[in-house]
Amino acid sequence: MIRVFLTSVFLLFSLSIASAEPKVVVSIKPIHSLVAGVMENVGEPELLLNGTVSPHDYNLKPSQAQSLQDADLVVWIGESLETFLIKPIGNLNLASKALEILEIEGLTLHKYRGIGEHDDHAKHEEHEEHDDHAKHEEHAGHEGHNHDENSSDPHLWLDIENAIRITQSIAKKLATIDPENKTQYEKNATKVAENLNSLKADISNKLQNTSKKNYIVFHDAYQYFKKQFELAVPTPVTIHPEIPLGAARIKELQNEIAEHGISCLFSEPQFSPKVTKVIAENTDAKISVLDPLGSGVRVGSSHYFEMMSNLANDFGECLKN
Secondary structure, three states: OOHHHHHHOOOHHHHHHHOOOOOOOEHHHHHHHHHHOOOOOOOOOOEEEOOOOOOOOOOOOOOHHHHHHHHEEEEEOOOOHHHHHHHHHHHHOOOOEEEEEHHOOOOOOEEEEOOHHHHHHHHHHHHHHHHHHHHHHHHOOOOOOOOOOOOOOOHHHHHHHHHHHHHHHHHHHHHHHHHHHHHHHHOOOOHHHHHHHHHHHHHHHHOEEEEEOEEEEEEOOOOOHHHOOOHHHHHHHHOOOOOOOOOHHHHHHHHHHHHHHOOEEEEOOOOOOHHHHHHHHOOOOOEOOOOOOOOOOOOOOOOOHHHHHHHHHHHHHEEEE
């Protein structure tokens, strides 16, 4: 009787070990959403950055550092976005179990643009559309990751075609780590990709009647969204959101609002609204909020879709004819 009992316990223990879900840690909400979709009916990934915190200046908690140590897979954008992860990933020797999104082949990547590059809207519009896609398709994942004007813009999840490629790459990586659930990951990835294609069509339809009005964004995070849905080139308040803005730049932006009749000034929930309020003083510009991380959207597999739809609504409301 005791032998039968012990055998049963051993079998149950062995089964629980064999079916244990992989421990996956993801840096930001939009990518976490895609990972959650791929892991549906298998497990739940852990999210590092929740709420309105910014990946540009985040400090890792001890409990989160432990989660990184225990993870089977860590998914992050790369050094030019989550600078707080560079040292932990390097120290923990996570290279073999870390998926750096910027290193995925086949992504469309665009370089950071300097402040001056946004001023001549018409001149750069056509050049960027033809040059970036051809050049960065080939070199996706092979450029430097310093957060400067010569590195790849890491806000690549705002291109839905990129999101599809990311989803496929996540499924492939998970299947390698957890081959028992390979079929489920592939099935989920196909479903997520289908929904992403539908999302792209919906947003294209929603924004097709928006005007080419100039607008100002807090920082240069939207060129992927802008290019995919053919919006005007925005003027960024700053290239480096972690660096305080000077009085000269504020005056420069106020002059641009007056000269070009700019009516839309977009802030972000991750950064203080004081700067945009100062810029908008004594101008006719209306302040709206864009949230490229979906900080106010519930965490989960539907997050990416709601976040992108919200962006489309916010752009559409401000830029409508």
